[in-house]
Amino acid sequence: MRNEECCPECGGTKFGEGKSHGEARVYPMKKMLTLGSDVTHVICITCGFILKSFVKEPHKFEDNK
Template sequence: MNRNLKCPECGGEKFGKGKLSGYAALHPVGKLLSMGSGIIAHVCVNCGYIIKMQAEKPHIFKDKK
């Protein structure tokens, strides 16, 4: 993450990572049999504000042509 990033809620500059998985998995639209991807959240360690979320497996969202 950007080292100059500040939390918009509290101004904190330290962040941790957490993972949403299981039933909270992100699934591609139109791909019925996809197992989905876990979601990585970047969290302010001072107030808990989620700064950024990203798919753990972004390649599953590519269209196969």
């Protein structure tokens, strides 16, 4: 995240990244045989608010018709 951004909950300006544990993966809707991608979260280290979430491997969601 850019340094000038702040947490909408507490105004904090320090952030960390984490990922969900276990089966917290995202899978493409129309592809049956794929491992999907982990979801990463950007978290305010002051209050714990999740500012954004994204997949690490977005190319796995490309529609190959």
